[in-house]
Each structure stands twice: as structure tokens, then as C-alpha cells.
Amino acid sequence: MKSFPHYLTLALLLLLLPLASQAQGGRRGERLNQLESAKIAFLTDKLALTPEQAQRFWPVYNEYSDKRRDLNRRLRQLRTDNPESLTDQQLRDNLRQALALRQQEVDLEKDYFERFQKVISIRQTASLFVAERQFTKQVLQRVADRRSSRVGGE
Missing domain, CATH: 1.10.287 (Helix Hairpins)
Structure with missing residues (x-):
């Protein structure tokens, strides 16, 4: 196995992002830890890091x-x-x-x-900066979607 299994990364991401963007419930530190875990999974997947590279x-x-x-x-x-x-x-x-x-x-x-x-390789390095922006964009979109669903549902 050369890289982290993509399906596991995506499953982790899908499980953690909704928790990370919750405005109610849970402590802020826990949400930040969940968000950081999701970011690690996302970047590991996008960069296709081997376990040795990740270490x-x-x-x-x-x-x-x-x-x-x-x-x-x-x-x-x-x-x-x-x-x-x-x-x-x-x-x-x-x-x-x-x-x-x-x-x-x-x-x-x-x-x-x-x-x-x-x-990591030059291609992975270049991908890192793109993946960081993608992750941020996805998180902001999820937060905006949650806010708009709460406003529309009230």
C-alpha cells in the first residue's frame, strides 16, 4: 500500500466536517481538533502521501x-x-x-x-498549496450552507 486509502480519507472527511462546522453544541476546542483532523485527512489524500512521507x-x-x-x-x-x-x-x-x-x-x-x-516531491509541494485552498473553500461552503439552512428553517 503506497498511499493512505482514498475511501477511508473521504469517509473520515465526511464524518468530521459536519461536526467541525456546528455552531451549536460541543466545545470550540473539540471542533477545532475535528477540523484539524479533517484537514490532515484531506491533505494526506490530495497529496497521496505514503506513510513514510506522511511521517x-x-x-x-x-x-x-x-x-x-x-x-x-x-x-x-x-x-x-x-x-x-x-x-x-x-x-x-x-x-x-x-x-x-x-x-x-x-x-x-x-x-x-x-x-x-x-x-515530498515538487508535484506534491505544488499540490499542497492548491489543496489547502480547496480545503478552506469546502469548509467555508459547508459553514455557509449550514447558516443558510438554519436561517431558512427558522
């Missing part, structure tokens, strides 16, 4: 995700809903910091682009 890939990917999440958190902290409350210098500083963080994000992607290729 080497996931620690590198998790490190990358943590760093990217931290940059995004710092970027969100710079945003303000009321720019009129800031001085011109504060606005200038915030914008410069935001640009610096975005550059750090690009630098991070460049670094991990190289690191990923040491544990």
Missing part, C-alpha cells in the same frame, strides 16, 4: 502552519475598525508593520517551499 511531512507542515498562524494573528491585531482614532504616525506605523508581516509571510512560504521538497 516526515507532518512535523514540517505543522511547524509551518504554526508560524503562519502566528503571523496572521499579529496581522489581525494591527487592524483597526476606527482609523480616525489613530494619529497619522500611528496609521503609518501600522501599515509599515502590516507590510513587514506580509513580507515575513512570503519569506516563510519561500523557506518552507524548499523544506517541503526535502520530504
Whole structure:
């Protein structure tokens, strides 16, 4: 068996995504863990990772995700809903910091682009970035579908 069985990955994904997008019930941490598990299954399937590749890939990917999440958190902290409350210098500083963080994000992607290729092929690396967007799009669509079904059903 060279890669994770696709039917098992899809079954896991179908079981976990509805749970991950529930707005009511369950704790937030549990939903996030379920969502993360679904993402792991989805990416493992889309990249067709062998067990050996998965063992080497996931620690590198998790490190990358943590760093990217931290940059995004710092970027969100710079945003303000009321720019009129800031001085011109504060606005200038915030914008410069935001640009610096975005550059750090690009630098991070460049670094991990190289690191990923040491544990997976170039085709799998290219597929990774596409698969991440696909996963996010599917999750957002499921959340939107759930919200619209709740609004329509009320």
C-alpha cells in the first residue's frame, strides 16, 4: 500500500466536517481538533502521501502552519475598525508593520517551499498549496450552507 486509502480519507472527511462546522453544541476546542483532523485527512489524500512521507511531512507542515498562524494573528491585531482614532504616525506605523508581516509571510512560504521538497516531491509541494485552498473553500461552503439552512428553517 503506497498511499493512505482514498475511501477511508473521504469517509473520515465526511464524518468530521459536519461536526467541525456546528455552531451549536460541543466545545470550540473539540471542533477545532475535528477540523484539524479533517484537514490532515484531506491533505494526506490530495497529496497521496505514503506513510513514510506522511511521517516526515507532518512535523514540517505543522511547524509551518504554526508560524503562519502566528503571523496572521499579529496581522489581525494591527487592524483597526476606527482609523480616525489613530494619529497619522500611528496609521503609518501600522501599515509599515502590516507590510513587514506580509513580507515575513512570503519569506516563510519561500523557506518552507524548499523544506517541503526535502520530504515530498515538487508535484506534491505544488499540490499542497492548491489543496489547502480547496480545503478552506469546502469548509467555508459547508459553514455557509449550514447558516443558510438554519436561517431558512427558522
